[in-house]
Amino acid sequence: MNPIISARGLSxxxxxxxxxxxxxxxxxxxxxxGLIGPNGAGKTTVMKAILGLTTFEGELxxxxxxxxxxxxELMQNVCFIADVAVxxxxxxxxxxxxxxxxxxxRFCKDTCLKYLAKTKISQQHKVKQLSKGMVAQxxxxxxxxIDVQLLVLDEPxxxxxxxxRKQFYSSLLNDYFDxxxxxxxxTHQVEEVEHILTDLIFINNGKVALDCGMDEVENxxxxxxxxxxxxxxxxxLGPLNERELFGRHxxxxxGLKRELLEDLGELRTPSVADLFVATLSGEPS
Amino acid sequence: MKRILALLRREFWENKGAFRTxxxxxxxxxxxxxxxxxxxxxxxxxxxxxxxxxxxxxxxxPAETMVTHLHQTMIGISIVFTVVMSFVVFFYLLGALYDDxxxxxxxxxxxxxxxxxQTVASKLLSAMVVVPLIFWTxxxxxxxxxxxxxxxxxLSVGENPWTLFLSHLNPLGPxxxxxxxxxxxxxxxxxxxxxxxxxxxxxxxIPLLFAVIPPVVVALLQLWIDFLRTFTFNNxxxxxIGEWVANSPVIISIQIQGGQxxxxxxxxxTSSFDHALTIGNIxxxxxxxQMAGGLAVAAVFLxxxxxxxxxxTDS
Numbered sequence: 113m114n115p116i117i118s119a120r121g122l123s124x125x126x127x128x129x130x131x132x133x134x135x136x137x138x139x140x141x142x143x144x145x146g147l148i149g150p151n152g153a154g155k156t157t158v159m160k161a162i163l164g165l166t167t168f169e170g171e172l173x174x175x176x177x178x179x180x181x182x183x184x185e186l187m188q189n190v191c192f193i194a195d196v197a198v199x200x201x202x203x204x205x206x207x208x209x210x211x212x213x214x215x216x217x218r219f220c221k222d223t224c225l226k227y228l229a230k231t232k233i234s235q236q237h238k239v240k241q242l243s244k245g246m247v248a249q250x251x252x253x254x255x256x257x258i259d260v261q262l263l264v265l266d267e268p269x270x271x272x273x274x275x276x277r278k279q280f281y282s283s284l285l286n287d288y289f290d291x292x293x294x295x296x297x298x299t300h301q302v303e304e305v306e307h308i309l310t311d312l313i314f315i316n317n318g319k320v321a322l323d324c325g326m327d328e329v330e331n332x333x334x335x336x337x338x339x340x341x342x343x344x345x346x347x348x349l350g351p352l353n354e355r356e357l358f359g360r361h362x363x364x365x366x367g368l369k370r371e372l373l374e375d376l377g378e379l380r381t382p383s384v385a386d387l388f389v390a391t392l393s394g395e396p397s
Numbered sequence: 398m399k400r401i402l403a404l405l406r407r408e409f410w411e412n413k414g415a416f417r418t419x420x421x422x423x424x425x426x427x428x429x430x431x432x433x434x435x436x437x438x439x440x441x442x443x444x445x446x447x448x449x450x451x452x453x454x455x456x457x458x459p460a461e462t463m464v465t466h467l468h469q470t471m472i473g474i475s476i477v478f479t480v481v482m483s484f485v486v487f488f489y490l491l492g493a494l495y496d497d498x499x500x501x502x503x504x505x506x507x508x509x510x511x512x513x514x515q516t517v518a519s520k521l522l523s524a525m526v527v528v529p530l531i532f533w534t535x536x537x538x539x540x541x542x543x544x545x546x547x548x549x550x551x552l553s554v555g556e557n558p559w560t561l562f563l564s565h566l567n568p569l570g571p572x573x574x575x576x577x578x579x580x581x582x583x584x585x586x587x588x589x590x591x592x593x594x595x596x597x598x599x600x601x602x603i604p605l606l607f608a609v610i611p612p613v614v615v616a617l618l619q620l621w622i623d624f625l626r627t628f629t630f631n632n633x634x635x636x637x638i639g640e641w642v643a644n645s646p647v648i649i650s651i652q653i654q655g656g657q658x659x660x661x662x663x664x665x666x667t668s669s670f671d672h673a674l675t676i677g678n679i680x681x682x683x684x685x686x687q688m689a690g691g692l693a694v695a696a697v698f699l700x701x702x703x704x705x706x707x708x709x710t711d712s
Contacts, residue, residue: 184512200502214403215509
């Protein structure tokens, strides 16, 4: 099956700075991919290129189309939420639902109303009367009601309370996602999405720093927690990264057999956040 | 087609205040001013009369004078509608591709499967067709209400509105002409509309300045160069724009009474007034060489607007 997104040598230059530096990507169908990176790493630029919102150099195909020239066609099968609430402020909720229904063949009004029923938003509300979090809820309800092949979420839960965030991610996984769909998420709140992700892409300085499945993370990376007495021994095994927590030392290793480490201390699979910090802080010294 | 209709609906919803409330407010003010005449005095030939006296006086006037008064009132109203409408269209087009860039909602609109060409087309069609149709409809409703109100007022002082003025009135032709002239003007002014949309798609801020300053600078330069050459003021961009507006197929009626000429934008309500505009000369203008040149200019501006819209994001 053809990949949903495939990029080769994707680059984007703003003046003299290379915001995206020859990125290669291949994302197949049926994945939930986390695009993680520090501020200014080029995540949003990559997403904009994928959504046809910016010009770029290199090759990029989304659902077999070049997004730069065929955005409108692409949007029949792609949905996205940009980094902050961007719903027009003058519109009222019922108008927004009407319009989306008329513009989007794959929009299901009942599904949208079902999601809205879980919020305090009424159809008579205007967007400008809603709080930031409620606007995000409204946008998510709209997007979840559109049955598309690719959903792109850029910081979708910014401004939402923790209860709604959890609800959202669980309905995203349980009600929305299936093996025909692909979801691409960026967020700084990695802990909240890591349990639903199937794949991870780290981006730093416009380059892909890591691109692997979550199962590979489990197989290849291990975190070891040791008492200070064992720290020197652990350090010799060449960890990617070391940190201290409540007087204990925590080391992160790549491609090391767990049996080698078992005697030194406690083992666990690292969180995405820890893996991210370790990957970006570079190779062991 | 369905998408275009949805987008037109969006434009109407977004600009309900300008598109619908504005003409309704003008109509309301016209009727209110008319009703106020009942309670105040009326000024005719430097004498003040009460409403009742004025009605009796009017009733004794010859039919021709009655019709003149009526005509002036109706023309006055249609001028207000036409002028306000031109302001509404001007500012609407100026903001049409700017506002959603400013408030970043462009990112939402671009997530919808509507092409940028369709989006620009929906804005142009709103200005060319939707706004004139709404203003025209409200104008007619206003005039009907005013005729009814006038009849009731005349009846209340014991005069017969039919013999007094209703029988002299034949508004269907003028109403039709107004509609034709509005729609013809929409085509005639396409180069202006195209320019406004281009500026709206381009301006980083304050589109009004970007719309006005370049033509003014060009015109002043032309004036200056021309003046140095010939010591006359001719053929600048100002001249071209002025001539274009003067040639527009917006209804202009000319009243000739006792050798005096009155030029007015408005509706020729009775046959005693000549009007410069017929369907024939509307068509003459729309199929002129001048119009063809104007359409070419409009096409360039509009293509630029679509091109810019395609590249526009929030930043």
